Amino acid sequence: MKWVYIEDISKYVGMEVELRGWLHNKRSSGGIRFLLIRDGTGVIQGVASKKDTEKESFSLIDDLNQEASIVVKGKVREEKRSPIGFELTINSIQVIQNKEGYPISPKSHGVDFLLQNRHLWVRSSKQWAILRIRAEVIKAVEDYLWNKGFLRMDAPIFTPSACEGTTTLFGVDYFGESTYLSQSGQLYNEATCMGFGRVYCFGPSFRAEKSKTRRHLTEFWQLEPEMAYAHLEDVMELAEGMVGYTVNRVLKKRESELNTLERDTKLFLSIKTPFPQIRYEEAVRRVNELGESMELGEDFGAPQETVLSGSFNTPFMITHFPESVKAFYMRKESLNSDSTLSFDMLAPEGYGEIIGGGEREFDRKELEKNIKSRNLPMDAFKWYLDLRKFGSVPHAGFGLGIERMVAWICGIKHIRETIPFPRMLGRVYP
Numbered sequence: 001m002k003w004v005y006i007e008d009i010s011k012y013v014g015m016e017v018e019l020r021g022w023l024h025n026k027r028s029s030g031g032i033r034f035l036l037i038r039d040g041t042g043v044i045q046g047v048a049s050k051k052d053t054e055k056e057s058f059s060l061i062d063d064l065n066q067e068a069s070i071v072v073k074g075k076v077r078e079e080k081r082s083p084i085g086f087e088l089t090i091n092s093i094q095v096i097q098n099k100e101g102y103p104i105s106p107k108s109h110g111v112d113f114l115l116q117n118r119h120l121w122v123r124s125s126k127q128w129a130i131l132r133i134r135a136e137v138i139k140a141v142e143d144y145l146w147n148k149g150f151l152r153m154d155a156p157i158f159t160p161s162a163c164e165g166t167t168t169l170f171g172v173d174y175f176g177e178s179t180y181l182s183q184s185g186q187l188y189n190e191a192t193c194m195g196f197g198r199v200y201c202f203g204p205s206f207r208a209e210k211s212k213t214r215r216h217l218t219e220f221w222q223l224e225p226e227m228a229y230a231h232l233e234d235v236m237e238l239a240e241g242m243v244g245y246t247v248n249r250v251l252k253k254r255e256s257e258l259n260t261l262e263r264d265t266k267l268f269l270s271i272k273t274p275f276p277q278i279r280y281e282e283a284v285r286r287v288n289e290l291g292e293s294m295e296l297g298e299d300f301g302a303p304q305e306t307v308l309s310g311s312f313n314t315p316f317m318i319t320h321f322p323e324s325v326k327a328f329y330m331r332k333e334s335l336n337s338d339s340t341l342s343f344d345m346l347a348p349e350g351y352g353e354i355i356g357g358g359e360r361e362f363d364r365k366e367l368e369k370n371i372k373s374r375n376l377p378m379d380a381f382k383w384y385l386d387l388r389k390f391g392s393v394p395h396a397g398f399g400l401g402i403e404r405m406v407a408w409i410c411g412i413k414h415i416r417e418t419i420p421f422p423r424m425l426g427r428v429y430p
C-alpha cells in the first residue's frame with residue numbers, strides 16, 4: 001500500500017493509502033470513532049467503525065493518547081464538510097508508540113509553559129501554521145532574489161568587527177583571540193558583491209538586546225542583498241518588489257495556514273508598489289502629531305514606531321536618517337549634510353521596522369573618518385577599507401528581518417513564535 005502525505009491526499013480519492021503520523025485529537029459518537037490524524041503536512045479526519053475497521057485496530061482506539069504515533073491504512077473519500085475536503089475511512093491502525101500525559105492539551109496554557117515546552121509546542125496547529133508560513137517566506141525571498149540574478153554568498157558567523165555598533169555584541173573566545181557573533185553579514189556582502197555584482201547572504205544574526213520587547217530576539221535570521229553600482233533608489237525598489245512578491249506568494253500558497261491563524265488578509269490585497277516614502281524629518285513630525293514625542297536627531301523607539309506604522313495600511317519607507325542614529329558605513333547625502341542615504345521599511349498595523357538599508361560610504365577617507373569618530377578599532381576594518389582602495393564603486397543593500405516579516409504576515413503580536421526555537425533575554429532553553 002502506498003505511503004502518502006495528507007497535503008497530496010486529493011490525488012488519491014477512492015484509493016487505499018497509508019498515512020504515517022500522530023494522533024492530534026479524537027472523539028467518539030455511538031459506535032463510531034473520529035480520529036484527527038496529522039502527519040506534518042496537514043490534518044485529516046479518519047473515521048473508524050466496526051463495519052469498516054479491523055477488529056483489533058478498532059479495539060485499541062479507546063486507549064490511544066494525544067500524540068500517539070500511528071500508521072493508518074484506509075480509503076480516501078471526498079467529504080464536503082471537512083475543512084480539507086477529504087476524509088479517510090480507516091481499515092487498520094498500527095501503533096508505533098503510545099503514552100499518556102502529553103503536556104500540551106487543547107486547553108489553553110500560559111506562554112512561559114509553552115516556551116518551556118517549545119520542542120512539543122511546534123506540533124500545535126497555530127505554531128505549525130506560523131512555521132509553515134516562515135518556510136514559505138524564506139523560499140519566496142530567496143526565489144525573488146535568485147530570479148533577479150542575485151547569488152547567495154554566505155557570510156561568516158565569527159567576526160572580528162562590529163557591523164551594527166558595539167553595544168549589542170556577543171563576544172566569543174576564538175582560541176584566545178576575541179571575536180563576536182555576527183550582527184549582520186553586510187560587510188562581507190560588500191566584499192563579495194565586488195566579485196559577483198549582485199549577492200545576498202542569509203543566516204542568523206546575533207544581538208545582545210537587553211530589553212524585553214515583542215520585536216527583539218537575540219538570535220534572528222536576516223536576508224541581506226547587496227548590489228555593486230546601485231544607489232539608494234535601486235535597493236528601495238528591490239526591497240518593495242521583494243516584500244510585495246512575498247506577501248502575494250503567501251496569500252496564494254499558504255491560504256489555509258492564514259485561515260488557521262484567523263489572519264484578516266483584506267489589507268494585503270491592496271498592497272501595491274511603489275510603497276509610500278517619507279523623509280526622516282517628516283516621520284518625526286508625524287510621530288509628534290500622533291501623540292508620541294520625539295526630537296529631531298533621535299531614533300524611533302518602540303512606541304514611536306508603533307503609532308507611525310499604525311497610521312499606514314501598507315508597508316512604507318522612511319528615508320534619509322541622520323548620521324547620529326545610523327551605523328558608520330552609511331554614506332551621507334552630501335559632504336556637509338548630516339543626512340544619510342539610508343532607508344527603513346516599516347510594516348503597517350503597528351508592526352514597525354522590517355527592513356533597514358542604504359548606500360554605503362565608498363570613499364576611503366570618509367569611511368576612515370567615520371570609523372575614527374566612533375572609536376571603532378581601525379585594525380579590524382583593514383580588509384574592509386581595502387575594498388575602497390581597489391575598484392571602489394557606489395553600492396547599496398539592505399537587511400530583512402525574517403521573524404518581523406513573518407509576525408506581520410501572520411498577524412501575531414510577539415516575534416517569539418515566528419522561529420522554531422526563540423532566543424531572547426532570559427531564554428536559551430530548549
Ligand code: 4AD
Pocket residue numbers: 163164183184185186207209215216217218220222224225353354355356357358397398399400401402403404
Ligand atoms: O536595521 P538593521 O540593524 O540593519 C542591519 O543589520 C544592516 N547591516 C542590514 C544591511 O543593510 N545589510 O537590521 C536589519 C533588520 C531590521 O530591519 C529588523 O527587521 C531585523 O533586521 N532585526 C531584528 N529582528 C529581530 N530581533 C532583533 N533584535 C533585530 N534587530 C534587527
Ligand code: MG
Pocket residue numbers: 344353355356
Ligand atoms: Mg534598523
